Structure formats: structure tokens, C-alpha cells
Amino acid sequence: MERRLKEEGIRYYRPHQKQQDFHRSTLRNRWVFGGNRTGKTVSGGAEAVWYATGNHPHKKIKTPNRGWVVSLTNEVQRDVAQREVLRWLPKNMIADVQMRKGTKDSLETGIIDFIQLTNGSLIGFKSCDQGRAKFQGTSQHWIWFDEEPPEDVYSECKMRVLDTVGDMWGTMTPLQGLTWVYDVIYMNEPQDKEVKYWLIQWADNPHLSREAIAQLESTMSDEEREARQYGKFVAMSGLVYKEFVEDIHVIDPFDVPRSWYDNISIDPGLDAPLSAHFYAVDGDNNIYVIEEHYQSGQSVEWHAEQLHAIANRLGWPKRNGVLDALIDSAANQRTLAAERTVTELFYEHDVLADTGVEKDIWTGLQRVKQYLKLRDNPQVDVWPRGKPKLFIFRNCVQMIREIKSYRWKPDEDKPIKKNDHAMDDLKYYIMSRPDIVLGGPVEQNAMSHTKQLKQEHLPYALRDNDTDDYDWHDL
Numbered sequence: 001m002e003r004r005l006k007e008e009g010i011r012y013y014r015p016h017q018k019q020q021d022f023h024r025s026t027l028r029n030r031w032v033f034g035g036n037r038t039g040k041t042v043s044g045g046a047e048a049v050w051y052a053t054g055n056h057p058h059k060k061i062k063t064p065n066r067g068w069v070v071s072l073t074n075e076v077q078r079d080v081a082q083r084e085v086l087r088w089l090p091k092n093m094i095a096d097v098q099m100r101k102g103t104k105d106s107l108e109t110g111i112i113d114f115i116q117l118t119n120g121s122l123i124g125f126k127s128c129d130q131g132r133a134k135f136q137g138t139s140q141h142w143i144w145f146d147e148e149p150p151e152d153v154y155s156e157c158k159m160r161v162l163d164t165v166g167d168m169w170g171t172m173t174p175l176q177g178l179t180w181v182y183d184v185i186y187m188n189e190p191q192d193k194e195v196k197y198w199l200i201q202w203a204d205n206p207h208l209s210r211e212a213i214a215q216l217e218s219t220m221s222d223e224e225r226e227a228r229q230y231g232k233f234v235a236m237s238g239l240v241y242k243e244f245v246e247d248i249h250v251i252d253p254f255d256v257p258r259s260w261y262d263n264i265s266i267d268p269g270l271d272a273p274l275s276a277h278f279y280a281v282d283g284d285n286n287i288y289v290i291e292e293h294y295q296s297g298q299s300v301e302w303h304a305e306q307l308h309a310i311a312n313r314l315g316w317p318k319r320n321g322v323l324d325a326l327i328d329s330a331a332n333q334r335t336l337a338a339e340r341t342v343t344e345l346f347y348e349h350d351v352l353a354d355t356g357v358e359k360d361i362w363t364g365l366q367r368v369k370q371y372l373k374l375r376d377n378p379q380v381d382v383w384p385r386g387k388p389k390l391f392i393f394r395n396c397v398q399m400i401r402e403i404k405s406y407r408w409k410p411d412e413d414k415p416i417k418k419n420d421h422a423m424d425d426l427k428y429y430i431m432s433r434p435d436i437v438l439g440g441p442v443e444q445n446a447m448s449h450t451k452q453l454k455q456e457h458l459p460y461a462l463r464d465n466d467t468d469d470y471d472w473h474d475l
């Protein structure tokens with residue numbers, strides 16, 4: 001068994017759930033952000049071996065191909081990424097090895113320059129301390145970054161996969177704060193559709209014993225734990241909605257039954273953006289944010305037209321042609337310039353905006369947090385351990401952007417009033433919904449129609465009864 005593991009490594013790889021999510025994705029720029037010892041390097045290394053050998057369980061990979069394994073330094077390469085590649089690469093597929101340091105007789109203790117496989121593929125090893133120039137030259141079909149590379153190395157690597165339409169993936173603990181990875185990958189500011197990330201934490205790695213976790217935990221401050229246990233960006237500690245995990249709360253749009261349609265909520269703005277969202281609720285009081293309207297510098301008349309257009313497309317209910325909505329009570333104030341209030345103007349254009357929304361900021365924030373929070377389900381022992389009660393459709397990009405950057409004012413119990421328009425309409429809406437008690441039992445009733453519907457459309461990691469016992473030998 002030991003010998004076979006050595007010879008056929010990757011055939012014995014059993015990815016845990018979050019590793020599988022990553023391996024299955026066909027996107028071209030994938031990142032795993034995780035705590036220490038959650039299995040990031042293992043997943044990145046196994047992916048590299050699958051690409052080089054062309055034996056990927058979920059994707060057709062053409063061979064021979066060329067790829068790079070990028071580490072921060074030579075020593076880290078030897079001890080981490082290189083070790084992981086050697087662990088999973090079937091020995092009988094190694095045709096030749098070129099060393100940067102050390103000898104071929106002892107690959108593990110030396111520093112490998114590249115491995116040539118019997119199928120003609122090349123696995124090149126690069127280290128960031130060699131400098132950007134070493135990343136110029138030949139095009140590559142795939143590149144794996146183990147831990148966060150400097151931005152210039154990343155940009156150079158991006159050029160290398162341009163003409164091959166190659167794949168990149170990175171596995172890292174975000175310990176360095178708000179670097180380019182935060183902007184370009186986590187916030188995805190360029191709005192690149194090929195970019196996706198997953199967060200993994202200790203509990204996701206079944207190969208990590210309770211004792212090992214206890215030991216890791218004992219030495220850490222809360223702040224440090226955010227990064228080292230959960231893989232959260234260090235600077236995320238100032239976030240209002242820490243509970244938000246894009247992987248869980250953002251879901252692909254599905255056909256929402258009309259009986260779930262509930263209300264529209266508007267945060268008015270004229271020069272600032274006006275933010276409005278369409279909210280639906282299912283039979284279990286789960287909230288779905290299904291449509292977004294978000295625009296600055298437009299008249300109330302124009303906004304009302306847009307809301308009616310969305311409503312018509314969705315088949316959203318109207319009463320005698322009038323749309324109901326919730327709006328901030330500030331919309332009742334008369335400005336000197338305008339003869340009528342925003343509420344009156346909306347009403348002239350068939351939007352009846354209710355200003356009776358409870359405005360206490362603190363209560364609103366707490367209630368949104370309740371809905372975002374994962375409700376524990378002790379029967380689930382894989383990640384995620386429970387489900388939230390608020391889901392945002394992927395098309396609501398401005399709300400997703402705001403929720404990821406909504407921050408507390410330093411030393412004050414209120415958020416910074418910036419990029420908070422969608423946050424405000426969300427708060428108004430949630431204040432119109434019941435307070436929910438956390439920690440109570442998760443619904444265990446028989447599967448209703450609405451539940452089934454939800455199941456089909458949720459990311460598979462969120463579904464109940466996920467008995468996806470995949471074994472890639474069978475494929």
C-alpha cells in the first residue's frame with residue numbers, strides 16, 4: 001500500500017468537500033483563501049498534477065502542456081509546493097528532472113527547476129524571490145501560486161497564460177491585509193467573470209485532528225484567528241457584515257415562484273445612487289434578493305420607469321397599476337429646490353413608497369446579521385455547518401460589492417456612511433420582516449415543494465442530503 005501510494009500517488013487522493021468545490025470549477029482564475037492547515041496546498045498541488053498528467057477527474061486537459069508552480073522562496077518551494085507535487089505525481093510518469101540546487105538522486109532535498117513527464121508535459125518551479133524577470137518568456141497552460149505572490153509576478157504570469165487561454169489558481173492564507181489580491185480577486189474590482197474564490201477553514205479539513213486544532217488555537221489572538229482559522233483577510237475585521245461569505249450567501253438566479261414575491265425597498269438618491277432591490281420570501285421565511293436597480297444622477301420619474309420595467313419583466317404584482325415599495329423616511333422631506341418630495345414624485349409615477357420603516361440603525365444591522373448568520377445544524381458535519389436565511393442573487397452586483405466593503409467607523413458603533421445605498425435598502429426591508437431567534441432548531445419537516453425548489457437551485461454544497469460520494473476512479 002505504501003509503495004503503491006508512492007507510485008500512483010494521485011489515485012489515492014480524496015479531496016474534502018471544499019477541495020472538491022475548487023477542483024470542479026471550470027473557471028480560469030480560481031483562488032482558495034483558507035486558514036493554516038486547511039488543505040490549500042494539497043488541493044493546489046493535486047490540481048497541478050491532474051493538469052500535467054491530463055487525468056483531471058472533472059475537466060478535459062490537453063497534453064502535453066506546460067505549467068508553473070510558483071512559491072515565495074526557494075526554501076518554501078522545497079518544503080511545501082514541490083513536496084506536494086512529488087507526493088501526488090506518479091513516479092513512473094517522471095521522464096526527467098532538472099535541478100536548480102541539489103542532485104536528482106534526492107529530489108525532496110533539492111530545489112527542482114522543472115520536471116518533464118513521460119507524456120511530454122513540463123512542470124516548472126518558480127520562486128518569487130527570483131524576481132519578475134524570471135517570469136517572462138514562454139507561454140504556459142497553467143500556473144499555480146502557493147501563497148500570495150507580489151502583484152508584479154502575478155501580472156507577468158497573467159501574460160503567460162494569455163495566448164494559451166490557460167488557467168491560473170492560487171492557494172493562500174490572506175495574512176498581508178488589503179493587497180492587490182483583495183482588490184482584484186476578493187472584491188473582483190475588474191468584474192472578471194473567470195475569477196472565483198472559496199474560503200476554507202479548519203473545520204473543513206477532516207485530516208486535521210481536534211488536538212491539532214486546539215494547539216493551533218491556543219496561541220492566537222482573535223484578530224489573528226480571523227485569518228489563520230477562517231482564511232479571512234486581516235482587514236476584514238472592521239467589516240460590519242463579517243457573517244457574509246460570498247460562497248454561501250450569493251447564489252445563481254433561479255425562477256422564483258410569484259407567490260414568494262414580497263416587496264421592493266428603495267434608498268433614495270439623486271446625485272448619490274438610488275438603490276432599489278426586489279425581495280422574495282419562501283415558505284420558511286428565507287429571503288432572496290432577486291433584482292437590482294442602482295443608478296445615480298437620474299430623476300425620480302426615470303427611476304420609477306425602471307422599477308416598472310423590472311416589475312413587468314418579473315410579473316411583479318401591482319395594485320391598479322401601482323407598485324408598492326418601502327423607502328427611507330428622508331424621502332418625505334421637502335428640499336428647497338423641489339416643489340414635491342421624493343415620495344410624492346414617486347407616487348405621481350405609480351410607485352407607492354411606504355416611509356413607515358423603522359430606522360434605528362443598530363436594530364437594523366443586528367437583524368440583517370441574524371439573517372446572514374449560518375444557523376447551526378449539528379447533524380451536518382461538513383462545511384457549511386448550517387444555512388443562512390438571506391440569499392442574494394448573483395446579478396445584484398452592487399449589493400454584493402457594498403456588503404463586502406461595508407465597514408464600522410473606527411471606535412464608533414456605526415458604519416461609515418459611504419457605499420451604503422444597497423445596505424440601507426436591505427436594512428429597511430429586513431426591518432419589515434420578523435425578528436428571528438437564532439440557535440433554535442433548523443426546520444426538519446418533510447420536504448415541501450418550496451424546499452425542493454430551493455434545493456435544486458442552491459449551490460450543491462448547500463443542499464441537504466448531499467450524498468455525493470464521488471470517486472474519480474469511477475469516472
Ligand SMILES: Nc1ncnc2c1ncn2[C@@H]1O[C@H](COP(=O)(O)OP(=O)(O)O)[C@@H](O)[C@H]1O
Nearest residue numbers: 014015016035036037038039040041042043207
Ligand atoms: N484531501 C486530503 N487528503 C489527505 N490529507 C490532506 C488532504 N487535505 C489536507 N490534508 C492534510 O492536511 C494538512 C494540511 O494541509 P495543507 O494543504 O498543507 O494545508 P494548508 O496549505 O492549507 O496550510 C496536511 O497534513 C495535509 O497532508
Ligand SMILES: [Mg+2]
Nearest residue numbers: 040041042080
Ligand atoms: Mg499551504
